[in-house]
Amino acid sequence: MRIVLDAMGGDHAPGPIVEGAVEAVQGEPGLTVVLVGDQARVEAELARFPDAPRARLPIVHAAEVVGMDEKPVEALRKKRDNSISRSWALMAAGEVNGIVSAGSTGAMVASALFNAKMFLPGVRRxxxxxxxxxxxxxxxxxxxxxxxxxxxxxxxxxxxxxxxxxxxxxxxxxxxxxxxxxxxxxxxxxxxxxxxxxxxxxxxxxxxxxxxxxxxxxxxxxxxxxxxxxxxxxxxxxxxxxxxxxxxxxxxxxxxxxxxxxxxxxxxxxxxxxxxxxxxxxxxxxxxGPLLGIRGSCIICHGSSDARAIKNALRVASTLATxxxxxxxxxxxxxxxxxxxxxxxxxxxxx
Amino acid sequence: MRIVLDAMGGDHAPGPIVEGAVEAVQGEPGLTVVLVGDQARVEAELARFPDAPRARLPIVHAAEVVGMDEKPVEALRKKRDNSISRSWALMAAGEVNGIVSAGSTGAMVASALFNAKMFLPGVRRxxxxxxxxxxxxxxxxxxxxxxxxxxxxxxxxxxxxxxxxxxxxxxxxxxxxxxxxxxxxxxxxxxxxxxxxxxxxxxxxxxxxxxxxxxxxxxxxxxxxxxxxxxxxxxxxxxxxxxxxxxxxxxxxxxxxxxxxxxxxxxxxxxxxxxxxxxxxxxxxxxxGPLLGIRGSCIICHGSSDARAIKNALRVASTLATxxxxxxxxxxxxxxxxxxxxxxxxxxxxx
The missing domain is CATH 3.40.718.10 (Isopropylmalate Dehydrogenase)
Structure with a gap:
């Protein structure tokens, strides 16, 4: 099971987000969490956990972040290299089974709705x-x-x-x-x-x-x-x-x-x-909260999510993506x- | 100022309803409260208050009551002599300035909406x-x-x-x-x-x-x-x-x-x-809660209203009906x- 995690999404990202990912993969041997975000910052956070199974925590670089207060669609258009769009690109390419973010809810939903191919067969909205x-x-x-x-x-x-x-x-x-x-x-x-x-x-x-x-x-x-x-x-x-x-x-x-x-x-x-x-x-x-109706799974976390919330979201995303x-x-x-x-x-x- | 009060509306009517009316007229010398309901039962409740200014507490008889669990429109049609319809008839005839009931909200609203002539000029709904x-x-x-x-x-x-x-x-x-x-x-x-x-x-x-x-x-x-x-x-x-x-x-x-x-x-x-x-x-x-947009005023009280709630509703109805x-x-x-x-x-x- 492979889940992509927006490492830059959330009020206190990437710290608690990366920590939640580490805890999740440590708890589930079959889980890989793809971390999308600023490579250097994510690396620095991962370095805090020397025992982390790094093979199951690959990083995909994204230079930009959609701010919580930005207009979602406008931000997605202007910031082409943002972590939410990069995460959805992995979903669209079939490289991951599910997606988790504690970033902008509007940007997560708008990204999902941009592409009806990501909907489960039969789902209208x-x-x-x-x-x-x-x-x-x-x-x-x-x-x-x-x-x-x-x-x-x-x-x-x-x-x-x-x-x-x-x-x-x-x-x-x-x-x-x-x-x-x-x-x-x-x-x-x-x-x-x-x-x-x-x-x-x-x-x-x-x-x-x-x-x-x-x-x-x-x-x-x-x-x-x-x-x-x-x-x-x-x-x-x-x-x-x-x-x-x-x-x-x-x-x-x-x-x-x-x-x-x-x-x-x-x-x-x-x-x-x-x-x-x-x-x-x-x-x-x-x-x-899950965005229901997506191929695989999509969990949108509260902006204030801590490591425990992220770990639980990854667990839920894994279960729903089967x-x-x-x-x-x-x-x-x-x-x-x-x-x-x-x-x-x-x-x-x-x- | 004359306010009509549905004496039979409310979970514990007519007891606390009549009591609230007595307190209201005792507190406001210019106020008359027309009590609509079963004449004998309302009389019996009034008898508990020998000091009540009876001249400002006239009774209009209505034999029936719309139950809280009845379908409002159906009940209004079947029970022609119900206290809510009788109260609205006094409003329509211009005999009172405002209306108060702790009875069925649906029946109160339906009665009001039946007759657009009761709306304030310019009000659509x-x-x-x-x-x-x-x-x-x-x-x-x-x-x-x-x-x-x-x-x-x-x-x-x-x-x-x-x-x-x-x-x-x-x-x-x-x-x-x-x-x-x-x-x-x-x-x-x-x-x-x-x-x-x-x-x-x-x-x-x-x-x-x-x-x-x-x-x-x-x-x-x-x-x-x-x-x-x-x-x-x-x-x-x-x-x-x-x-x-x-x-x-x-x-x-x-x-x-x-x-x-x-x-x-x-x-x-x-x-x-x-x-x-x-x-x-x-x-x-x-x-x-007031039903806003009615000529004069209309206050719909909670079914569990006690005497104090009714007294306050009558005060609010008086203020709004000016x-x-x-x-x-x-x-x-x-x-x-x-x-x-x-x-x-x-x-x-x-x-």
Whole structure:
């Protein structure tokens, strides 16, 4: 298994990125990680790990980096020798099975979408998945921002691909699929949601489809895969992060006010417990969000990824890039009902 | 000022609803609250308050109630003598200035939309506002579910009406308006967001318009009014409630684990502090979400509203129903640029 890693992508690259690659290859004897980036800087980072199996950590030089704040498409055009484009070139040439980057999400998605040959057979538009917490364990939300003009067949495909991700990576057996909507009946929502519900009900996924999931229901975890269009998913993901940050900052203030009044030992325990709780929402464990629908695999990590997040992302990329996983997705997509043949439910009432 | 109150709407109606009405009229000498509902039951509740100024608490009988779980439009058709329809009939007849209900949101919105004569002049589709917390104080989000097919001119109108609400009810001077989107540049997002941004930039609101607001930015509070289409807003609102509930349930478990290890007094203080924090997210203070764009005013309260929430909702309804507020909205809407005359920015890149 060969995965290409954008060594220059991430807020603190290349340090923790290279470190994550070293840990990943040390942990998986069959794994090669191709490091793309500034040769001298990557070499210098690798030199920190004299025991690293260098034969499985080849470097491909790329002189430039797409900045996190640059306009993605513009940056990709101007900086021809950037690490993201070089990494995708290896994917397109079939030299690697998967791609991982903690760099610009926009540049990663734009690079993927530039070339439909990189899509899995049958996929119309790839979608990004993100993990939300729930009372029953992690929930996969697709799409969180790759596709701003989703069609019903796209959301169906996200359900299929999100299920495979939930099974293979999160270990959920036969995950239930829900459709993000504003109410519980099929008639609720928009033309997109009505037609999507009809597709799920008509096809082989009908047994897994639990119908509409409202915003609040995500956290119940009855559906372990929730599909939505990219605009809604992106707002939901970022608002969720904002809400958690906000709440913890309020909690911190509250505790700062309380701590002088309670014994030091008790205070220390509470602070440690709150820190632990916050850490649980930081999702290092799954190492980033996959762009689902790519031949092989593509994982887009958070900019702040540390070595552990990168190591986990490489592990996830390896699992998703196997022929077994890709073939299962292709088979499930082939079995999808055709949107022309399925009548959507009648239009419903306003919420 | 005369406000009609659906005495039968709400999880615990009519008890706390009638109590809230009594408190409201006792607090505001110029206020009359028309109670609509089962005459005998409302009378029985009123009898608990011998000091209540009964002349300012007239009752209008309605034999039926729309259940919270009923399909709104179907229920409104079947139950002709329901308290929501009877309340709207008083609005339509001009007998009251505003309407308040803690009953079915769907039935309240559907009743309002049935009759475009109830819309303020110039309003195409009313929108529901909800309050989110932020580091700079409450933020108004419009629309959270009244309009599933928003046009750019609708989002512009929500910005205008949300501003008036933020000024009059939240006391924010010249509130900044943001557009919910997936990135910071105007080119981001969908045709709807691009055209909406162009409208704000072209019209008299341009000085207040801060451009795109991402999900995370809501909590910064730089924009005190954030506009979006109803589908996105509804998902955002419910997901936000779900996230807060989820986080507090995790916190509760964490504290239950810790409490045996810390002194009882310290534990009590912490529990009280967390309860206080949670209560801050329950929005009783503003008494519910206004349906903006209605002649007079319309406040839709949470089903779990207590007397305090109803009292506050009646106060908000009174403030919003004044001619001064309505005239300001009408004037600001008249000054809106016409969508045909404004070119949207070019289509941008994928997120």
């Amino acid at each position: 790839p979608g990004i998945a993100a993990i939300f917490p729930s009372h029953q364990g992690p929930v996969v939300i697709v799409d969180v921002g790759a596709n701003m003009n989703a069609r019903p067949e796209d959301l169906y495909q996200y359900g299929v691909m999100g299920s495979v991700y939930a099974e293979q990576i999160l270990g959920v057996d036969q995950p239930k699929i829900g459709l993000l909507n504003v109410g519980s009946e099929d008639a609720k929502g928009t033309d997109l949601t009505r037609s999507t519900a009809a597709l799920f009900r008509a096809g082989p996924m009908h047994g897994r489809f639990v119908g509409n999931v409202e915003g609040r229901d995500i956290y119940d975890g009855n559906a372990r895969v929730v599909v939505c269009e990219g605009f809604v998913g992106n707002v939901l993901l970022k608002a969720g992060e904002g809400a958690v940050e906000f709440l913890f900052s309020e909690l911190k203030q509250e505790m700062a006010r309380l701590l002088p009044e309670i014994p030091e030992e008790a205070g220390g325990k509470i602070i440690a417990s709150l820190r632990g709780l916050k850490r649980r929402y930081e999702y290092h464990e799954y190492g980033g 022929d077994r996983v890709n073939d299962q997705i292709i088979r499930d997509l082939e079995a999808a009902p055709r949107v022309e043949e399925v009548a959507p439910p009648p239009k419903g009432e306003a919420e | 009313p929108g529901i506002a909800a309050i989110f917390p932020s580091h700079q104080g409450p933020v108004v989000i419009v629309d959270v579910g009244a309009n599933m097919n928003a046009r750019p001119e609708d989002l512009y109108q929500y910005g205008v009406m949300g501003s008036v609400y933020a000024e009059q009810i939240l006391g924010v001077d010249q509130p900044k308006i943001g557009l919910l989107n997936v990135g910071s540049e105007d080119a981001k997002g969908t045709d709807l967001t691009r055209s909406t941004a162009a409208l704000f930039r072209a019209g008299p609101m341009h000085g207040r318009f801060v451009g795109n607001v991402e999900g995370r930015d809501i909590y910064d509070g730089n924009a005190r009014v954030v506009v979006c289409e109803g589908f996105v807003g509804n998902v955002l609102l419910k997901a936000g409630e779900g996230a807060v509930e989820f986080l507090f349930s995790e916190l509760k478990q964490e504290m239950a684990r810790l409490l045996p290890e810390i002194p009882e007094e310290a534990g009590g203080k912490i529990i009280a502090s967390l309860r206080g924090l949670k209560r801050r997210y329950e929005y009783h203070e503003y008494g519910g 001619d001064r507020v309505n005239d300001q909205i009408i004037r600001d809407l008249e000054a809106a640029p016409r969508v045909e005359e404004v070119a949207p920015p070019p289509k941008g890149e994928a997120e």
